[in-house]
Amino acid sequence: MKIGFVTGAYLPAPGGVTTSVVNFSKQLRKLGQEVYIFCPNYPEEETTDDENVFRIPSYYSPLLKDFRLTDPFQAARIFRREFSGLDIVHIHLPTVMSAPARWIAGFYDVPIFLTYHTNLELYIRHYVPGVPKDIARALTRFYTSRETKNGEKVFVPSPDMESLLESYDLDPPLEVLPTGIDLETYEKENEGVRTLREQFGIKEGEKILLYVGRVGSEKNVGFLLDAFKEISRTFSPVHFVIVGGGRGLGKVLSRVSKMNASRKIHFTGYVEQDEVLAQYYREADLFLFASLTETQGLVIAEALAARTPVIAVDAPGVRDVIKGDKGGYLVPEDVSRFSKKVKKLLESPDHMNRKREEAKDVARNFSAEAMTRRLFESYVEVIGRKE
Numbered sequence: 001m002k003i004g005f006v007t008g009a010y011l012p013a014p015g016g017v018t019t020s021v022v023n024f025s026k027q028l029r030k031l032g033q034e035v036y037i038f039c040p041n042y043p044e045e046e047t048t049d050d051e052n053v054f055r056i057p058s059y060y061s062p063l064l065k066d067f068r069l070t071d072p073f074q075a076a077r078i079f080r081r082e083f084s085g086l087d088i089v090h091i092h093l094p095t096v097m098s099a100p101a102r103w104i105a106g107f108y109d110v111p112i113f114l115t116y117h118t119n120l121e122l123y124i125r126h127y128v129p130g131v132p133k134d135i136a137r138a139l140t141r142f143y144t145s146r147e148t149k150n151g152e153k154v155f156v157p158s159p160d161m162e163s164l165l166e167s168y169d170l171d172p173p174l175e176v177l178p179t180g181i182d183l184e185t186y187e188k189e190n191e192g193v194r195t196l197r198e199q200f201g202i203k204e205g206e207k208i209l210l211y212v213g214r215v216g217s218e219k220n221v222g223f224l225l226d227a228f229k230e231i232s233r234t235f236s237p238v239h240f241v242i243v244g245g246g247r248g249l250g251k252v253l254s255r256v257s258k259m260n261a262s263r264k265i266h267f268t269g270y271v272e273q274d275e276v277l278a279q280y281y282r283e284a285d286l287f288l289f290a291s292l293t294e295t296q297g298l299v300i301a302e303a304l305a306a307r308t309p310v311i312a313v314d315a316p317g318v319r320d321v322i323k324g325d326k327g328g329y330l331v332p333e334d335v336s337r338f339s340k341k342v343k344k345l346l347e348s349p350d351h352m353n354r355k356r357e358e359a360k361d362v363a364r365n366f367s368a369e370a371m372t373r374r375l376f377e378s379y380v381e382v383i384g385r386k387e
Contacts, residue, residue, distance in 0.1 A: 001033045001034070001087045001088065001379065001380075001383070002033075002034045002036070002085060002086045002087050002088075003028060003033055003034065003035050003036070003086065003087065003088045003089075003090060003379070004035075004036045004037075004038060004082065004083065004086045004088065004089045004090065005021055005024075005025060005035060005036070005037045005038065005039075005090050005092060006038045006039075006089065006090070006091045006092065006095060006097050006098070006101045007021050007037065007038070007039050007091075007092040007095060008039075008040065008067065008068060008070065008092065008093075008094060008095030008096065008097065009021075009039070009040070009067070009068070009092075010022075010037060010039035010040065010053075011047065011272065012042060012045045012046075012047055012270065012272055013040075013042065013068070014213065014214050014244050014245060014246070014270050015213075015214050016117060016157075016179065016294075016295070016296065016298045016299075017092055017117050017118075019179060019298055020092065020115065020117065020157075020179040020298070021037065021039075021092060023179055023180055023181065023182065023368050023372075024179070024180070024368075024371075024372055024375060025037060026182075026368075027180065027368050027369060027371075027372035028372055028375070028376065030369075030372075031372065031373075031376055033376070034052070035052065036052045036053075036054065036082065036086070037052060037053045037054065038054045038056065038075070038078065038079070038082075038097065038101070039053065039054070039055060039056065040055065040056055040058035040068035040070045041055035041056065041057055041058055042058075042068070054078050054082065056070040056071060056074050056075045056078065056097065057070065057071045057074050058070040058071065060247075069096055070095070070096055070097050072096055072097060072099065072100050073100075075097040075100050075101070076100035076103075076104065079100055079101055079104040079105075080104055083101075083104050083105055083108050083110055084108050086105075086108075086110050087110065087111075087379075087383060088110065088111055088113060088379050088382075088383070089101060089105040089110050089111070089112050089113070090112075090113040090114070090115070091112065091113070091114045091115075091147075091151075092114075092115050092117060093114055093115065093116050093117060093118070093147055093148075094117070094118055094120065094143075094147075098147050102147075102150055106150060111152050111379075111382045111383065111386065112150055112151045112152060113151060113152055113153055113154075113155065113378070113379070113382075114147070114148055114151045114153075114154045114155070114172075115154070115155040115156070115157075115177070116144070116148070116154055116155070116156050116161065116165060116295075117157065117295055118293075118295060119161065119164065119293055119294075119295055119316065119317075120139075120140040120143065120144070121133075121136045121137055121140045121164070122292070122293045123218065123293060124136040124139060124140065126217070126218050126293060127218070140168075141168045144165065144168050144170065145168060145169075145170060145171075148170050148171065148172055149171055149172075151171075151172040152172060152378075152382045153172055153173050153174075153175055153378055153382070154170065154172050154173070154174050154175075155174075155175050155176075155177040155375070156174055156175070156176055156177070156295070157176070157177065157178050157179060157295045157296035157298075157317070158176065158178065158295055158296045158297075158316070158317050158320040159176055159320055160295070160316040160317055160319070160320055161176075161295050161296075161316075161317070162174050162176050175378070177371060177374060177375060178296055178298075178301075178320075178366055178371060179296060179298050179366075179368075179371065180366055180367055180368030180369065180370060180371030180372060181298070181301055181302055181305055181363070181366050181367070181368050182274070182368050183305050183363060183364070183366075183367055183368075185274050185275060185278050185305075186278045186281060186282070186302060186305035186306040186363070187305065187306070187307075188278075189279075189282075190275045190276070190278065190279045193275060193276050193279040195279065195283055196208060196241055196266070196268075196280055196283050196284075197283070199266075199268070200239065200241070200266040202239050203237075205237060206237040206238065206239060207235075207237060207238040207239070207285045207286075207346050208238075208239050208240075208241060208283060208284045208285050208286075209228065209231075209238060209239065209240045209241070209284065209285065209286050209287075209288050209342070210240075210241050210243065210280060210281065210283075210284035210286070210287050210288065210303070210308070211224055211240070211241070211242050211243065211244070211287070211288050211289065212243040212244055212277065212280070212281070212287070212299045212302070212303070213243075213244050213289075213291070213299050214244055214245070214246040214248075215242065215244050215245060215246040215248050215249040215252055216246045216247065216248040217248055218291065218292075218293045219246075219248075219290070219291045219293075220290035220291050220292060220313065220333075221242070221248070221252055221290070222252070222255070223290040223313070223333065223335065223338075224240070224288050224289075224290050225240075225252070225255060225256065225259070225265070226335045227288070227290075227335050227338045227339045227342065228240045228261075228264075228265065229259060229261070230335055230336065230339035231339045231342055231343055232261075232264060234343065235343050235346060235347070238264070238346065239264050239265070239266060240264065240265045240266070240288075241265075241266045241267075241268065241280070241284070242265070242266070242267050242268070243268045243269075243270075243271055243277065243280055244268075244269075244270055244271075245269050245270040249267070253267070268280070277302070278302075278306055281302060281303050281305075281306035281308050282306040282307070282308065284303075284306075284308050285308070285346065285352070286308065286309055286310070286311055286342060286345060286346065287299075287300070287303035287308050287309070287310045287311070287328075288310075288311055288312070288342070289310065289311075289312040289313065289318065290312070290313040290333070290338075291313070291315065291318070292313065292315045292333070293315075294315060294316065294317035294318055295316075295317045296317050296320060296321070297312070297317045297318040297320065297321045297322075300312060300318060300321045300322065300328075301321055301362075301363060301366040303359070304321070304327045304328075304359040304360070304362050304363040304366075305359075305360075305363035305366070306359075307356045307357075307359050307360050308356070308359060309327060309328045309345065309352065309355035309356060309358075309359055310322060310327060310328030310329075310359070311328055311329050311331060311338065311341055311342050311345070312328065312329075312330055312331070313330070313331060313332070313333045313338065314330035314331060314332055314333075315333075318330065321362070321366075322362075323362075326358045326361070326362050327355060327358040327359035327361075327362040327363075328355060328359070329341050329345075
């Protein structure tokens with residue numbers, strides 16, 4: 001089977017959409033399928049692609065600073081050339097390439113699947129302050145209805161997102177399909193990877209708190225800095241490592257400098273290699289997360305797969321991973337309460353070990369192999385119906 005993924009984000013850009021596309025394409029290829037990826041170029045970054053990756057000229061959005069806007073006319077030209085040989089076109093929303101992808105797939109009678117990755121209502125209200133909730137909802141509903149109209153099925157990464165899209169009264173059926181993770185990558189030791197302790201001079205016995213993800217305002221990293229400041233006042237042998245990049249990184253670095261915390265707060269930049277990232281997860285004592293705009297909390301599942309307990313702000317998407325305090329805790333967006341929960345766990349080794357065992361059990365629910373098999377079965381069902 002020949003499958004085309006159309007996505008507005010791909011390597012080397014960090015984020016949940018990139019991870020989803022990478023993981024599903026990898027697992028589909030293991031099943032013997034051919035996967036072609038149509039994605040933005042990143043002229044500022046060095047990329048190494050195989051022949052099945054098609055890069056479309058793009059530029060940064062002036063409004064959504066970490067997102068690329070691709071040239072729809074260049075995309076259409078490539079789609080006209082490549083889509084005729086595909087069995088499936090799978091569009092990962094949001095992307096401005098959706099319109100030409102849907103039109104040309106329809107012209108060639110290629111079935112269209114979609115994955116709806118982002119809670120656009122929240123993003124609109126975050127990036128355009130002052131927009132009334134009703135207006136954000138109306139705009140999102142219009143966009144979503146238009147983009148999914150001709151789809152065979154719309155996948156969503158969490159029950160929260162399913163409930164949201166059900167309220168839009170869409171035509172295609174919905175199915176919850178989380179992005180799977182390669183459990184083996186996060187469970188095995190990687191002795192060749194330079195550890196965080198080696199990189200930043202963190203002594204044995206000192207605790208490591210970790211954040212992984214895009215460094216942007218919507219990820220609420222500032223809240224984590226406030227929490228770390230509170231934690232380190234009474235629990236000094238602790239460091240905070242931020243893994244990731246983004247156009248908000250400069251502001252965060254400036255704030256850390258003003259806090260005089262450069263010896264305790266460290267930055268690795270964006271990490272592309274899964275085995276390196278997995279080593280960082282395993283090395284951390286706790287994973288911290290405060291984003292309020294997640295659709296599935298993929299990095300939380302990755303941390304749990306590495307047996308690293310999670311303390312996160314209670315928000316949609318995140319609560320679909322951490323349930324009943326298994327593997328960690330969800331806390332209201334309150335710096336004092338968040339900090340107290342972190343300190344309590346750091347100061348109780350037995351409690352920490354129990355959470356590590358729970359984390360391993362929770363992570364099994366997010367196997368990439370199982371999720372991809374479900375995706376492939378949906379493809380097969382639709383193709384069989386059309387024959």
